[in-house]
Amino acid sequence: MTARCVMVLGTTSGAGKSWLATALCRWYARQGLKVAPFKAQNMSNNARVVGATAGNQGGEIGSAQYFQALAARAMPEVRMNPLLLKPERDTHSQVVLMGQVSEALSALPWRGRSERVWPTIVQALDALRAENDVVVIEGAGSPAEINLMASDIVNLRVARHANARCLLVTDIDRGGAFAHLYGTWALLPEADRALLSGFVLNKFRGDALLLSPAPEQLQELTGVPTVATLPMWWSHGLPEEDGVFDTAEFGAGKTVAVVAYPRISNLDEFQPLKNVPGIRLRWARTPSQLADADWIVLPGSKHTSGDLAWLRAQGLDRAIAAHAARGGAVLGICGGLQMLGEALIDTHGIDGNAAGLGLLPLVTVFDPDKTVRHRDACFGAVGGAWAALSGVAMHGYEIHHGRTAEHSAMAAAGDHALPVMNDGLAWQNGAGNVLGIYLHGMFEDPAVLHALFGATVPTLDSVFDGLADYIDTHFDAGVLRSLID
Template sequence: MNNRSAALMIQGTTSDAGKSITVAGLCRVLKRRGYSVAPFKPQNMALNSAVTASGGEIGRAQALQAFACDLQPHIDFNPVLLKPSGDQRSQVILHGKAVSHLEARSFGSIKQLAFQSVLESYQRLQQQYDFVIIEGAGSPAEINLRKNDIANMGFAEAVNCPVALIGDIDRGGVFAHLIGTLKLLSPSEQNRVIGFIINKFRGNLDLLQGGLDWLTDYSQKPLFGVLPYLHDLRLDAEDAIRIDPNSKGDIVIKVPVLSRISNHTDFDPLAAHPDVRLEFVRSGDSLDGADLIILPGSKNVRAEMQHLIDNGWDQQIKRHCRYGGKLLGICGGYQLLGNRIDDPQGIEDTAGSVTALGLIEMHTELLPNKQLKQVSGQFAIGDLQGALSGYEIHCGQSHGAALQYAFAQITDQQGNCYNDGVVSDDQQIIGTYLHGLFEHAECLNQLIHWISGKASSHKIHHWDHTRREQLDRLADCFEQHLNIDQMIEHAAAGITNH
């Protein structure tokens, strides 16, 4: 279009209002219309992340948005990622690499630390693409955060881009959310809001028309559209755990929801498999009755051992194994299977060690250099055969006699070959550092065979096939229910001419 791309920022009245999905859908629409388009989120706070081909780390939602644009994940799509390791502490990922930890009282310094990097990433994208679709974070009306904001209006004002404000009607009070948010903005920020989107509407739109007319009359801003509630939309969540209501198979898999659970998007393909009933087990509930228990990843793995004990899950897991149940530990969950986890440098929390479950003869030491790799390889376990693929995001190195019985033989994007994980002598327990295992159709069916002892009769696709179908479903919905042409016109014109 020109040397400077068109831009549109999607900001929300609340967290989980639909910003991530809206950016993904708009990216897909524009890509299908023949534009080159890239996603951008200046600052993200999430425990679901993805690895780029260059070995960087970005938010999982931005990896999905890149996929919607037919692009590989890139560190410029999410230059700042905050990964909470406790209620008062977050790891700071800057341009894909961990650079520091911030205490909650120091979050205001993130602007000084990172805003120049944010602007550099955005400028590079502007030079490469026709459109940049930008996602805000939380709400722009969070008064206590506005002084040092680089995620919402602080960014939009700095780069002079228009903003569309989205509200979730399924929560209730959407008109108050939209107008209340608008009123809490400064005059220049209010002027920057070019229109509204209402998300997750159920029912007869005619019954909403009076409210829609009031909204546009009162605000003197257009409504770009009302998006319907899309049931069973199977796309990577930014952070919130979403339960798939169709997960009703005969194989019962239970995942304890750890206090700092990370990359739970690992389990989306399992939830969609016809043979599987996947259950996320919350504090106070039981892991009993599972064919497979999966210990997921976590951003604070030593603290999770106490979380297991507090819920009685440690004893339930050990009883499950004694009675012949299968157990899979992924990343931090893998580390919990061993005898001990050491953090001598305070990588995730205060320095120290913790006694782990003691189910596998190994121990883990947390180290400063985070492993960020995309990998592929082959099973090294018993009867399981065929290819697998995934990615690694971890600070720990595991050692011990059990590791001579590896789970997989893999190669990373640099061509390095090595063994991953561990398998117990009786093949009832597997530990692995690999996220994304279930996305590979052949690998998923092999693991279903390991759990149940029989092959699945269902034909399944690689999870990217499902992602593509769901993104096209989302784009079709947007084409029908949003005034895309009007939004493109505003984005191309910029804020001064709207």
């Protein structure tokens, strides 16, 4: 078979490409079609672990493509996101090709990578096209970034290769949506304009009848119809693909403050907390945002020592220490666990040396090998604020450099970190209020959510069906089917 390809382009980052592509994956899967997602290059520190498939290693892909695969009722795999860029600093990213870190590509200039990786991207896309009825492709940023067109490997070059039927989505809530759509169309090469099958207005608030005659005028100028006006939808339930949520807080009740440092990673794993009754989720960047928190969470980080330095510069280290001294609950996940220890030791130039926060008597030593794997694990006897986790089995995943162990001198003096999970995956302090764990995915595990909150949240499958229902309602009749006819 040779799949029909439907591609979602955007006028900007954050326009709604990822969630629309996810909705399309489920919509086409519900038509009885075999569907796969694809994004040639993703830049994100939100990544998921996928297993090996025939002829392909396992490894890391962007979280958005992981969720899109689940929406498509397909097994997530590395071909769905062959190139993943994980920013470590403003001018440097770790390059992950077909699931594996490539030091050689990481050292190349941005534009120097394109021709090196394009054959791999084509091979991955063509293989998916050969095995599926529909491939839903997501672009990146905007296809009209004319400074990047010559080295493009994720937008127009992919659309041409796949002869994709393209939707161009814009965020009308920001204002200037029609200018964004027209400007993007105008900057595209004439041959590429022919690939555009429809404009999509996303995040609209108000009476859609008031938009006229703008969609009609835009079609007269471009020949492209506006095929959907999607109302603002705050609680669709899909994790955000990039960046911290724009709104500072969600919900009401017990406050869980997640420290939002610059290189935060895997923030999408906190999405379920938005849906737990009685929980207020807060992204914290200042000490005042921690002052009344019940729990403080240090999430994963793509550059642990750098984010630790930022945290100190904001005075957040003192606020966290004061919270812990009062007996307040503190949780560190992956890089956050490493921060809770006494020291970060780096002799290979992986992340950097740094003093830790000193809330757990642990030391992390970075090494060149990166741990990337799924894990099934079980909490042992857990005390204090986290006692409800005792005996709870969970499924999670590891993505980290570094190995963490007790601080030998402190242990010899009687100051021990208490292991609460086998294989060095989790520790807590003697008082029981500070817990560190290497596994991502705690708050996505139903058993953990029930133990901590007595709550159940909507399943991802119900979220995907809700997205498909939404576009089915708001797209013009027949459009979604016509894209693959």
